[in-house]
Amino acid sequence: MPLVTRVTDLIGRTPLFELAATATGTRLLLKLEQFNPTGAAKIRMAREMVLDAERRGLLSSGGHIIESTSGNTGLGLAVVAAERGYRFTAVVDHHACKDKLRAMRAMGAELVYVADEGDDNLATSAREDLAEAMAAERDDAYFTEQHNNDANAVGYYAVAEELLEDVERVDILLSAVGTGGSLFGTATRLRQLGCVPYVIGVEPVGSIAFGGPGGPYWQSGTGTPPGATIGTAVDYSLLDEGVKVSDVDAFATARTVAAELGLMIGGSAGGSVHAALARLEEFPPGSTVVTIVCDGGEKYLDTVFDDEWMTERDLMSPDTEGEVLELLRRYTPAARSALVEAR
Numbered sequence: 001m002p003l004v005t006r007v008t009d010l011i012g013r014t015p016l017f018e019l020a021a022t023a024t025g026t027r028l029l030l031k032l033e034q035f036n037p038t039g040a041a042k043i044r045m046a047r048e049m050v051l052d053a054e055r056r057g058l059l060s061s062g063g064h065i066i067e068s069t070s071g072n073t074g075l076g077l078a079v080v081a082a083e084r085g086y087r088f089t090a091v092v093d094h095h096a097c098k099d100k101l102r103a104m105r106a107m108g109a110e111l112v113y114v115a116d117e118g119d120d121n122l123a124t125s126a127r128e129d130l131a132e133a134m135a136a137e138r139d140d141a142y143f144t145e146q147h148n149n150d151a152n153a154v155g156y157y158a159v160a161e162e163l164l165e166d167v168e169r170v171d172i173l174l175s176a177v178g179t180g181g182s183l184f185g186t187a188t189r190l191r192q193l194g195c196v197p198y199v200i201g202v203e204p205v206g207s208i209a210f211g212g213p214g215g216p217y218w219q220s221g222t223g224t225p226p227g228a229t230i231g232t233a234v235d236y237s238l239l240d241e242g243v244k245v246s247d248v249d250a251f252a253t254a255r256t257v258a259a260e261l262g263l264m265i266g267g268s269a270g271g272s273v274h275a276a277l278a279r280l281e282e283f284p285p286g287s288t289v290v291t292i293v294c295d296g297g298e299k300y301l302d303t304v305f306d307d308e309w310m311t312e313r314d315l316m317s318p319d320t321e322g323e324v325l326e327l328l329r330r331y332t333p334a335a336r337s338a339l340v341e342a343r
Contacts, residue, residue, distance in 0.1 A: 006083055007037045007079050007083065008037070008043070008047050008079065008080060008083060010036070010037050011036050011037060011043055011044055011047065012036070012044070012158050012162065013162060014031060014032050014033050014034075014035040014036060014162070015031075015032050015035060016029045016030065016031055016032070016163075016166050016167070016290075017029065017030045017032055017263065018030075019257070019261075019263075019273065019328075019331075020276075020277060020280060020327075020328065020331030020332065021331060021332075022280055022281055022285075022331060024281070024285035024286065025285055025286040025287075026280055026281070026283050026284070026285060026286060026287045026288075026289065027287075027288055027289065028273075028276050028277070028280060028289045028291065028331070029167070029288065029289065029290050029291070030265070030269075030273070030290075030291050030293045031159065031162075031163065031290060031291070031292045031293060032293050032296075033159075033292060033293055033294050033295065034264075034265075034266075034293065034295050034296030034298075037079060038072065038075040038076055038078075038079060038103075039075075039295055039296050039298065039299065040072035040075060040076065040294060040295040040296075041072070041156070041159075041182050041292060041294040041295065042072040042073045042075070042076045042182075042221075042294070042295075043072075043075065043076030043079060043080075044076075044155040044156055044158065044159070045073070045076070045146065045151065045152045045153075045154075045155030045156060045179075045181050045182075045185075046073055046075075046076025046077045046079070046080050046144075046155070047076065047080050047155065048151045048152070048154050048155030049077075049144045049146065049149050049151045049152060049155065050065065050077070050080045050081075050084065050086075050144070051151075052149075052150075052151035052154070053142050053144070053151075054084075058142050059086065059142050060140075061085065062085060062086070062087075062140070063086050063087070063140050063141070063142060064086065064087045064088075064089065064138055064140050064141040064142070065077055065081050065086050065087070065088045065089070065141075065142055065144060066088075066089045066091065066131050066134050066135045066138075066141050066142070066143050066144070067088075067089075067090060067091065067131060067143065067144045067145075067146060068090075068091045068092075068124070068127035068128040068130070068131040068146075069090050069091070069092060069096075069127075069146075070092070070093075070095065070096045070100075070122075070124075070220055070221045071092075071096045071097055071100030071101065071104075071220065071221060071299070072100065072221055072294070072295055073146050073179075074088075074090040074092070074100070074104045074109060075100060075103055075104055075107070077090070077109075077144065078090070078103075078104045078107035078108060078109040079107060081108070081109070082107055082108055087110070088108065088109045088110070089109065089110045089111075089112055089134065090104050090109050090110070090111050090112070091112050091114060091127045091128075091130050091131040091134070092111055092112070092113055092114070092127065093113065093114050093115045093119075093120075093121070093122065093123040093126070093127060094113065094115055094117065094118070094119055094120045094121075095120050095121060095122040095123065095220065096220065097220060097299050097300060097302070097303060098302060099299050099301075099302070100299055112130070112134070114126040114127050114130055121216070122216070122217075122225050124224070124225050124227075124228040125225075125227045125228045125229070128145075128147070128228070128229075131143055131145075132145070146179050146181070146231075146233070147179050147180075147229070147230075147231025147232070147233055148231045148232045148233065149233070150232075150233075152179055152180075152181035152185065152233045153180075153181045153184055153185030153188060153233055153235070154185060155181065155185065156181055156182050156185030156186050156189070157185060157186075157188070157189040158189075159182070159185070159186045159189070159292065160185075160186045160187075160188075160189035160190040160192075160193060160195075161189065161193070163186075163190070163290060164190070164193055164195060167288055167290075168288075169195055169288060170190060170195055170197045170288055170290050171197055171198065171283070171284070171287040171288050171289065172197055172198045172199075172200065172283055172287055172288070172289040172290070173186060173187055173190070173197040173198070173199050173200070173290055173292075174199075174200040174202065174272055174275060174276050174289060174290070174291050175200075175201070175202060175272050175290075175291050175292040175294075176201075176202050176203070176219075176222040176223075176268040176269065176271055176272050176292075176294060177201040177202065177203050177209055177222065177223070177234060177242075178221050178222040178223060178224075178268070178294075179231055179233045179234070180201075180209075180231065180233040180234035180235065181233045182292050182294060183199065183201055183292065184199075184233065184234065184235040184238050184239075185233075186292065187199050187235075187238045188235070188238065191238075197290075198240050198241075199238055199239055199240045199241070200240065200241045200242070200243060200275070201239050201241070201242045201243070202242075202243055202244075202245055202268075202271050202272045202275050203222065203223040203224070203242065203243075203244055203245075203271075204217035204218075204219040204222060204223040204244065204245065204246070204247060204250070204268075204271065205217060205244045205245065205246045205247070206223070206225070206226075207222070207223030207224050207225065207244070208224050208225070208226055208228075208230070209223065209224040209230050209234055209242070210242030210243070210244065211242075212244065214226030214227075217247055218247045218251075218267070218303070218313060218315065219247055219250055219251075219267045219268050219271060220266070220267060220268065220300070220303075221266075221268055221294070221295070222268035222271070222294075243275050245271035245272075245274050245275055247267075247315055248315055248317045248320055249270075249271065249274045249320060250267050250268065250270040250271035250274055251267055251270055251304045251310065251315055252270070252274075252317050252320035252321045252323075252324055253270035253271070253273050253274040253277070253324050254266065254267055254269065254270030254273075254297055254300075254304055254305075255270075255304065255305060255321060256321045256324040256325050256328065257270070257273065257324075257328070258297055258305065260325060260328055260329075261328070264296045264297030264298050264305075265293050265295075265296060265297050266293070266294065266295040266296060266297055266299065266300060266304075267297075267300055267303075267304045268294060268295075269291070269293040269294060269295070270304070272291045272292075272293075273291060273293075274324065276289055276291055277324065277327045277328070277331065278327070280327075280331060
């Protein structure tokens with residue numbers, strides 16, 4: 001990589017990791033977006049939303065960016081705002097990972113909470129309402145409104161381009177759906193480049209984007225909780241299938257991947273990996289299955305990877321972790337099979 005002068009110049013060219021492979025040649029590849037600045041995919045779309053606002057005259061020198069965020073979008077916007085001379089206010093709740101909130105503040109963001117200390121319920125709708133109201137009160141402010149911003153999906157076009165530089169094709173694209181930008185932006189660009197994957201969206205049990213009853217869930221930065229509006233970045237015309245994964249299954253997968261392979265992935269990525277592993281042999285032989293890992297597990301050391309936190313919320317499941325371990329070892333790629341057999 002050449003010498004760079006801005007943090008955002010470090011965005012992209014994240015690696016692919018082969019997590020699993022079947023005897024019929026189907027591979028599960030992880031696009032490891034934690035290798036971006038801020039350790040997450042969302043800095044891609046944060047940069048694109050700000051650049052798009054500048055091109056359209058919605059942000060000018062010294063302006064004020066406002067966004068509702070559970071953490072990773074806010075981290076990306078904090079970087080872009082610092083680089084480009086904007087003030088940034090993140091509207092947050094206490095459901096967000098504490099380290100994400102601390103990092104945003106460290107990079108100069110102002111945090112505005114919609115809930116009292118100790119209330120760790122997900123408050124997506126309240127956050128968005130407050131962010132919109134705050135922006136409306138200020139002449140110099142711009143609400144990036146990630147759930148309904150076309151630039152969100154565009155920010156992920158480079159993911160598709162990078163994938164096709166690394167593999168011949170993507171047969172199945174399977175990833176978590178929060179705002180929808182990462183999955184559907186990548187799928188859109190793949191189609192533009194002549195690759196038409198089967199698209200599977202993954203959301204937590206309790207999320208309402210794919211129907212079914214709503215309820216609480218602990219997977220952070222993903223899904224649409226009851227009472228929140230499903231944004232336009234969720235492009236159902238590109239969705240072939242929507243599946244739900246419980247917090248227990250998602251977190252057991254993230255914890256097992258870390259313990260078995262030394263790879264830290266976030267809770268929502270754990271949900272996607274669980275969905276892929278559970279049906280890997282069902283996909284056509286020789287398929288290339290790609291999951292976008294939107295962030296790493298290091299941000300969740302006080303939640304997903306903390307036994308006390310997990311136990312207090314009845315999320316610990318040694319049996320589920322054992323089932324995931326069995327799948328991982330069954331599908332371990334040939335390059336690691338000797339190591340597994342030696343154990």
